[in-house]
Amino acid sequence: MAPVISPGWYRSFFDELYLHTYDPLLTPEYTRAQVDDLEILLELSPPADILDMPCGQGRHSIELARRGYRVTGVDLSAYLLGVARERARSAGVDDEALELVHCDMREFVRPRSYDVALNLFSSFGYLEDEEQDARVMAAFFECLRPGGRLVMEMIHKYWLLRSGHEHLWVETPGAFTLERVRFDVATDRTETERIVILDDGRVERRHFSVRQYSLVELAQMARRAGFELVGAYGTLRGDEPLTLESRRMVAVFRRP
Structure with a gap:
């Protein structure tokens, strides 16, 4: 029998036990390589205002701030945000470079405040239904300046x-x-x-429980929020097209 999934599982899931599984796998070297890839994908260089949502334990947020970007990391897990604050201090990243905010993704809106928004490591589809996911997409749209881009990276549904x-x-x-x-x-x-x-x-x-989106489904939701799809890839660097064999899906959207 399939397990019964309680609504709101994500409110308590991301704790010390979560890090037991993922921390040893997500090494600093791996994170630095991912941020290198993001800079190549977006042809990005500091300064720029970046929203990382959700940011978890802050691995991308801290590395971006360390490179000179102005970063806001948003997460619902108070535990992971505490870990992020400790790691930011250890990395010499101050509060002016990295702001960490405890908030639900659906509720965080700072109109036209960011050049780039990031949703990485399969961090979309946690909510109870597509309507709730659409609220997150709309929040990203509102947070970006005209011309701003949203990068979403997740497991590829078809793979x-x-x-x-x-x-x-x-x-x-x-x-x-x-x-x-x-x-x-x-x-x-x-x-x-x-x-x-x-x-x-x-x-x-x-x-x-995670809703898995295909590129078409994700792009339709993004289009309803006001975005346009500008790229779809099988790697974060953007050097491989998205195919049926792609294990990861990277979609880049732009606010007109």
Whole structure:
């Protein structure tokens, strides 16, 4: 039987246990390479005002601020924002370069304040339905200046379906993470049961549900918000076209 997913799972999911799985995989070197790719993709150089939403533990926000961009990182997880603040201080990034805001993505709106908005690492589709996701898209549109661009990077829905990705086993320092993934064809959501076995013997179970969007579906939502699609790629650098074989999907939208 599929797990029962409680609405609002994302409100408590992103905590210390989340970092047990992802922190060892998302190394500083990997993050620096991703920011290099973003600069190439957008032909971007400082200064520029950048919105990173959600920003999680701040890995992209901190690296961008360290390079001289003015960054606002927004997240709903108070825990991850606390981690981001500590890491920013350790990196020598001050509050003028990086502002961290505790807020729901649907509610954060600063009209025409940013040149670039980022939604990275499959951070879209968490909400209860497409209407709620559309509110996030509209918030991005309102936050960008005319000519501003939104970069969305996520798992490619068609690769996911073609690969038959159903089970995952990840070993990281201090924990083993196991996942069982079910794609619900009635909702286009992946329903995932995650089990984390910690070295101290604790076993933690989590469930999460993510709406998976194709490029066409995402572009339609963005168009309704006022965006135009200006690029679709299989890599964050933008050096490969999006194909059925692409594991990741990168979509770039522009506010006219």
